[in-house]
Amino acid sequence: MVAQELLGKFLVRKIGVREIVAKIVETEAYDGAEDKAAHGSHGKTPRNEVLFEEAGRFYVYFVYGMHWLLNIVCGRRDFPAGVLIRGVEIEGLRLDGPAKLTKFLKIDKSFNGKLAAKDISLWFEDRGLKIKKDQIASSKRIGVDYAGEWADKLYRFYLKR
C-alpha cells in the first residue's frame, strides 16, 4: 500500500534558493470510489477530477474556508485513490496536521494536478531511510465519522516517535 511506503520518504520543496526537506511521518489512504470517506466516492467533479488521473500527481484542495491539504494521487487512471499527507518532520520539527505543513511549505492550489517533479519545485525523494515494520502504527482516519463503516478502517499510518 502506497500510504505506508511513503512513510520515511522525503518531500522536497524548493522556495527560491532554499530547499526544505520534509520527512513524511503521517499519511492517510483514500481508496477508490467505494471509500465513502474519499472525495472520489461521489463521482468525478471539477474539484476532484485530478484524483481520477494517473498516479504521481498532486491533488491539492481547500477545506473549511482556510486550509489547503496536500494529497498524492496513487491509483491508476479512472480509479480515484490518493494519499493525504498528514504530517512531516523538518530538521527535527514535527508538523502534525495536514494544513500546517502546507502552510509551512507554501503549498496551494497552483500545485493541483501537477506531476511531482523538480520543475514545479515540489517532488519526492527516497533517501534510503529504512523503516522497519514495527515503527509503523495505524489507526482510524481523522474527521471522517460520517463515512459509516469506512470510518473505522485503519487507513491512517504514522511513524512511532
Place this chain on the structure above:
DNA sequence: AGATTGATCCAT
C-alpha cells in the same frame, strides 16, 4: 466545545 472561513454541492 465553539468560532472561524469559503468553495462546493444540492435543494428550492
Place this chain on the structure above:
DNA sequence: TGGATCAATCTG
C-alpha cells in the same frame, strides 16, 4: 440563490 456541509485549526 441559499443553506448545509466539510479529509482543520485555534483559543479557552
